[in-house]
Amino acid sequence: MPAPSQYLGRRLAAFCLFLLLGVLGCAPPAQAGIANAPGANLEVSLITYGPGDTYWERFGHDAIELRDTASGEAFTFNYGVFDFDEAGFLLHFARGSMHYLMDAAPSDIDQHYYMDVGRSVTRQRLDFTAAQAADLRDFLLWNLRPENVRYDYDYYANNCATRVRDALDKALGGTLKKQLEARPARMTYRQQTARLMSQQAWLMLILDLGLGPYADQPLNAWQESFLPMVLQEDIRSVSVASADGGAHPLVQDEQLVSANRLTPPPSEAPDLRLPLALAGLAFAVALIATHRFASTVYALLGTLYLVLAGVVGVALLILWTLTTHHSAWANANLLLFNPLACLLVASVWRSRRGAVDSRMANMLIALQLLAVLAAWLLHLLPGVVQQNQPWLLFAMPCWLALAWCMRRGAWLSGRTR
Structure with a gap:
């Protein structure tokens, strides 16, 4: 969901102030929140939002939710904000050197937007150890600093979904990437693009005409998880090591927070x-x-x-x-x-x-x-x-x-x- 620069600035400033107060211990212990909660109190979830009606929403969206089980505080971290007011935004867009930003907001506020516009919201609670949850929290807070918040956007290789995927994989020690790279993808970049844009035929045709051979390379599931809905599906079959040396599913449970009320995209790409x-x-x-x-x-x-x-x-x-x-x-x-x-x-x-x-x-x-x-x-x-x-x-x-x-x-x- 794009955010205007002034609104984004207020959200980042407010969140950074909140984190600073938490770190300095200025808040009561019961309200310490995710900033300084022990890893054992942090619940990690992958939040996936279904495709929207606007063309830039057709690929869906996702975020990482951190919840402090002691205070009940929950924040979502996502990488899908762009700033129209950035100097040279349109020129950067045309050249392919777009800059996106990370954002954080209270989960209720963030998720209610998607519910209100009819997009599905799914929460997958992940089985992170206390150390992994703390590492993930520390990385996300580091990433939220003004000097780290921007990144160079790429439609397929470095977008809001791959950033979420990579942050989870980093905290899991590479387990996610190792397992997904071993599986073939169901579609190519071109097929997924045509499938998701098919409800806007004119734009689908323009994109298909403009894509070169890069879009037709064989993919693995790790690469195909540039799409939030694909990551949501593939992560269900990822397993992690347990304390006794065995393995158990990464996804502990899955909850459909809000059902989709929009026309869903087709399951297959159209044959043009x-x-x-x-x-x-x-x-x-x-x-x-x-x-x-x-x-x-x-x-x-x-x-x-x-x-x-x-x-x-x-x-x-x-x-x-x-x-x-x-x-x-x-x-x-x-x-x-x-x-x-x-x-x-x-x-x-x-x-x-x-x-x-x-x-x-x-x-x-x-x-x-x-x-x-x-x-x-x-x-x-x-x-x-x-x-x-x-x-x-x-x-x-x-x-x-x-x-x-x-x-x-x-x-x-x-x-x-």
Whole structure:
């Protein structure tokens, strides 16, 4: 949940003052709270919040709850705050160097927000030893200091869920990571992104178009736990050592604090191949039909496609070369949507009148067709292959139809002469 900078500052200042008073012993012993409670009195829970309706809430959220069983005081620590008022926030966002912050708040206040907006709230009480609970508390308080509160955000590798996961794993001595890395993930980054964004189809398509081969690498469960709901599910089967040398579940009990009242995301990622293939075929048919019967409409349709292809190509090139969005690097969709496509707009308008194409236009359209062929051939290479078949199926008929219309115009012009 994003927080304005002034509100965040007040919360951090108030919490730090509370911690200082607790550490100095200025509060009565019965109200000492989590700041200086012995580890044996600290109850550790993973709190998971279901996806929300806003696009930045679609991936869900989670937090670590520490509860002092003596005083009843409970605070949640989360890593999901960003500051719109930060200098250069939008520029940092565009470059892929976003800064997020850690936050802490009384559990009741934090959790009631999610309940009020209809998002699910689940508490998983974890079996931490007294020493592990104290270590976790000390780390979270250290992390909450002004000099440590910010971190460099990454959508998949360093987000609000991975920070929670890593803090738990640190206190557990690496047990969590060791067990989750040994399990294969159920989906890739691309599939999880498409699944969770599918209720906002336009944004899902933009994200799928912009993701490169990084998003298609095989994952293990540790990597896939960049999603709070995946971490919630996977942690159920994690075991920890007991005092007698045996093993027992990390999750002692699980409580659904508040049920979801929103439309849940689908369990599987949508298959975009057929919808985009049909869209590309329909556009190609429209180009060919209008070229024959409504040449101005053909020229407008061709211009629309070429301008969009050029703009998309420029955007993909910028993401690869000028930003740290590594999930968008080396995007094979650059072979389908070329920044040079805009140079063919004039040729489309000439071809509606049967004018002969320039040598440069002929060369550009030939290169584009070769690029589409190269994009298909990339799928024959070993290793991680970008799963961009839906965009191949969309772009191929469009480029073939444009090439046919442009060459047909030149052929008809030659026959007339």
